[in-house]
Amino acid sequence: MIRYLIKNYLKMMGRSPVNVLLFIVFPIVLIAVLSSAFSSLMESYERKESFSVGYIMEDDSIFGDYMEEIKKIARENDVTFKAYDEGDPDKLMKDEELESFVIFGKDDYVIYKRTGSPTEGMITEYILTAFMRNMETYREGMMRGMEVPQVELDVSYPDHMPEVDSIDYYGKIEIIYFVWCGLICFAGIIMAEKRYKISQRLLMSGLSVTKIYLAKLISSTIIVSACTLIAALATIAMFGVKWGAPLKSALVIFLMIVAALCMELMIYYICDNMVITIVISFAAVWIAGFFSGSFETYLFSSHPESTKVLFPIYHGNRAIVELASGGRSDYFMSSVIYSLSMIVGCSILALIAGKIRRRGRA
Amino acid sequence: MTVLIRSTLKLLFRNVGFWAFLLFAPLLSLLILNSNTTYSVNDDLDGYEIIELETDEKIAYYGQGYFSVKVYDASGSRISDDLLNDLSSVGMYKICRLKCPDMTYEEYLTKTDNDAYNDRMGASMYLTKDLDGIISQGDTKDALKINILSDDERSDMFLNDVELSLGRILIAGGEDSFEEMKGSAPSKRSVTVPEEGEIILTPKQADDKMKIGYAFSFLTFGFVFCGVFVAHTAITEQKNLVQLRIMLTGEKYGTYFVSKFIATFITTVLITVIISAGLMLMDPVKLGMGRPKLILMIFLLGLVESSLSLLLGILSGKVMTSNFVAFSLWAMSSLLSGLYFPLDDTTTTIKVISYIMPQKWFMNGAEMFFAQDKKAYLVLLCITAAYLLVIISVGSVGLKIKKQYE
Numbered sequence: 001m002i003r004y005l006i007k008n009y010l011k012m013m014g015r016s017p018v019n020v021l022l023f024i025v026f027p028i029v030l031i032a033v034l035s036s037a038f039s040s041l042m043e044s045y046e047r048k049e050s051f052s053v054g055y056i057m058e059d060d061s062i063f064g065d066y067m068e069e070i071k072k073i074a075r076e077n078d079v080t081f082k083a084y085d086e087g088d089p090d091k092l093m094k095d096e097e098l099e100s101f102v103i104f105g106k107d108d109y110v111i112y113k114r115t116g117s118p119t120e121g122m123i124t125e126y127i128l129t130a131f132m133r134n135m136e137t138y139r140e141g142m143m144r145g146m147e148v149p150q151v152e153l154d155v156s157y158p159d160h161m162p163e164v165d166s167i168d169y170y171g172k173i174e175i176i177y178f179v180w181c182g183l184i185c186f187a188g189i190i191m192a193e194k195r196y197k198i199s200q201r202l203l204m205s206g207l208s209v210t211k212i213y214l215a216k217l218i219s220s221t222i223i224v225s226a227c228t229l230i231a232a233l234a235t236i237a238m239f240g241v242k243w244g245a246p247l248k249s250a251l252v253i254f255l256m257i258v259a260a261l262c263m264e265l266m267i268y269y270i271c272d273n274m275v276i277t278i279v280i281s282f283a284a285v286w287i288a289g290f291f292s293g294s295f296e297t298y299l300f301s302s303h304p305e306s307t308k309v310l311f312p313i314y315h316g317n318r319a320i321v322e323l324a325s326g327g328r329s330d331y332f333m334s335s336v337i338y339s340l341s342m343i344v345g346c347s348i349l350a351l352i353a354g355k356i357r358r359r360g361r362a
Numbered sequence: 363m364t365v366l367i368r369s370t371l372k373l374l375f376r377n378v379g380f381w382a383f384l385l386f387a388p389l390l391s392l393l394i395l396n397s398n399t400t401y402s403v404n405d406d407l408d409g410y411e412i413i414e415l416e417t418d419e420k421i422a423y424y425g426q427g428y429f430s431v432k433v434y435d436a437s438g439s440r441i442s443d444d445l446l447n448d449l450s451s452v453g454m455y456k457i458c459r460l461k462c463p464d465m466t467y468e469e470y471l472t473k474t475d476n477d478a479y480n481d482r483m484g485a486s487m488y489l490t491k492d493l494d495g496i497i498s499q500g501d502t503k504d505a506l507k508i509n510i511l512s513d514d515e516r517s518d519m520f521l522n523d524v525e526l527s528l529g530r531i532l533i534a535g536g537e538d539s540f541e542e543m544k545g546s547a548p549s550k551r552s553v554t555v556p557e558e559g560e561i562i563l564t565p566k567q568a569d570d571k572m573k574i575g576y577a578f579s580f581l582t583f584g585f586v587f588c589g590v591f592v593a594h595t596a597i598t599e600q601k602n603l604v605q606l607r608i609m610l611t612g613e614k615y616g617t618y619f620v621s622k623f624i625a626t627f628i629t630t631v632l633i634t635v636i637i638s639a640g641l642m643l644m645d646p647v648k649l650g651m652g653r654p655k656l657i658l659m660i661f662l663l664g665l666v667e668s669s670l671s672l673l674l675g676i677l678s679g680k681v682m683t684s685n686f687v688a689f690s691l692w693a694m695s696s697l698l699s700g701l702y703f704p705l706d707d708t709t710t711t712i713k714v715i716s717y718i719m720p721q722k723w724f725m726n727g728a729e730m731f732f733a734q735d736k737k738a739y740l741v742l743l744c745i746t747a748a749y750l751l752v753i754i755s756v757g758s759v760g761l762k763i764k765k766q767y768e
Contacts, residue, residue: 037703151525160478
């Protein structure tokens with residue numbers, strides 16, 4: 001009997017376009033927007049292999065004598081300095097494909113940086129600043145009759161969180177967030193069941209509360225898992241999101257799908273009202289997502305760590321992101337344990353509530 | 363036509379929900395526009411300033427392309443100031459300093475463990491309490507500790523610069539000498555040049571743009587749902603066969619849709635009047651542009667959004683579906699038009715999609731107004747006219763086709 005119920009639920013859920021919209025389109029839109037919003041904050045340092053910088057040397061400039069030395073140092077950094085007699089730096093940069101431009105005045109210099117090439121502008125400035133400072137230090141040392149002192153530094157390289165760019169972060173995090181909204185899959189069906197008194201007929205048919213609960217849980221798990229898989233594959237195809245440790249990641253996500261559905265079914269079994277269930281579940285998931293890095297990256301948010309660890313989404317988010325970036329995560333086990341505890345705890349409570357309600361009706 | 367418009371408006375004004383949206387959206391937008399919240403994290407475009415942290419906060423937001431360094435400064439001395447200012451002026455590092463006179467090295471190590479996994483930075487640095495004393499003895503190794511906390515290849519440049527700055531401080535010997543030494547060096551200035559068509563906003567303008575974006579989002583919400591309320595009247599008229607009776611009187615589908623459009627136009631005017639009244643009480647400096655410009659933008663945006671939701675609502679044919687469509691239209695178009703976050707670095711596909719969203723053009727218009735570009739008027743009027751032309755044509759034809767299929 002349970003087989004037929006599952007099959008029937010699957011058919012009905014599979015036909016609903018809302019599932020597709022919620023589980024595939026919404027996360028993809030959110031990934032695109034949030035990854036874009038945080039891209040400059042989360043991007044790693046990356047420079048063009050080689051690039052050109054234009055310069056104009058004014059006639060009485062003190063830099064004239066050092067230009068060959070500057071060019072040599074720049075070449076060592078794969079930067080080519082090109083001389084121009086005159087012209088507008090803005091126009092020259094655009095026409096001649098220069099990443100930045102320098103005007104060497106009498107005893108000062110102006111660096112023009114393009115907004116589209118901030119890193120290259122920074123490198124140009126770094127090369128010039130380092131050169132000027134070295135010159136200044138040697139000159140000062142000579143004047144004072146001192147050699148440039150040897151400076152020793154105490155530098156350590158401890159383990160740290162590998163850098164994750166915004167696409168790789170939100171590409172996973174939003175999929176996880178929507179996993180927790182699995183309720184929407186069966187909300188319509190349960191509402192229809194109630195409207196047409198099918199749930200009462202099912203109870204009269206001799207099916208136990210446990211079997212009906214399992215039928216709902218198994219069918220919704222299958223649909224949510226399938227939609228999540230499609231969404232994850234879409235993120236790989238569209239954005240090139242890198243998912244690491246596939247088996248462990250799949251386990252974490254699958255357990256979260258079941259845990260989320262158990263929690264939402266439990267709320268429904270307790271309050272027996274789908275509208276209230278939707279409001280409570282979505283509010284709870286939004287709050288959990290807010291503290292767990294679903295909207296603002298958890299590395300950036302200033303919420304206390306002690307608050308974040310209260311939410312299962314945080315454990316899942318960290319496990320998935322860290323498994324992909326570093327191959328291991330301290331949050332893998334905690335996420336699995338958290339989800340399993342929720343599955344067991346919520347199922348027991350849901351079944352108790354269901355049985356009490358059945359007895360009350362009988 | 364007049365009778366149709368009058369009856370639609372009567373139905374609207376009897377609806378409490380309509381009044382709620384009519385007042386709620388402008389009021390919320392006014393609150394946002396009037397707020398003093400700042401949204402830009404970093405006002406220092408060249409990165410030459412040290413960021414002084416009041417509390418032990420995360421520095422991930424300060425990075426933004428720079429090699430960020432969190433400095434735990436137990437010294438608070440002249441040399442620490444000299445060193446950090448010297449590093450900041452390179453233009454590649456964002457130095458964030460927390461003054462913590464009582465912090466021990468062991469406490470710093472505990473902080474670093476946390477920073478390595480719960481914050482994002484290039485390196486962290488600890489300046490010991492007796493920094494000046496130790497450095498004056500030439501012992502730089504014990505004076506400061508550095509932990510590299512990223513795989514950023516600029517970490518080597520950073521270490522070189524720390525060595526160079528310390529060398530300069532040692533050579534100079536004293537405070538005045540170091541200042542003198544820096545003063546004799548050639549001065550530098552950096553200028554940021556925008557790309558083709560790009561407008562560089564000042565931090566104040568960027569803040570104003572963010573505020574306008576959020577305000578536009580709430581206004582869009584109001585406009586879209588006011589359009590939907592007009593659509594509800596059309597849907598109910600379809601269901602109750604009122605529309606059929608109107609058509610039997612010889613009216614055309616085009617006239618019927620235009621009457622609904624005019625009702626939408628009137629609701630847009632109402633919202634614009636309410637928000638204009640609020641704007642008159644506000645300090646114009648807070649808006650970043652003249653009131654007439656902002657009011658014009660709000661009116662044109664409202665016209666497009668409410669008409670669009672009217673069209674989609676009528677074509678959906680169901681009250682619940684039209685609500686769902688309106689909500690999706692608001693949520694998706696606000697996200698994809700960059701009302702909440704800039705979409706400058708996104709994929710080409712998303713950029714193309716974002717240009718279909720009306721709000722995107724109005725945000726561009728706001729930028730043009732900030733830059734005193736008079737072409738903004740033409741752009742906004744053309745965009746509004748184009749959207750309205752499409753909406754009215756599709757609405758008139760769509761209704762006819764829909765009726766034929768039914």
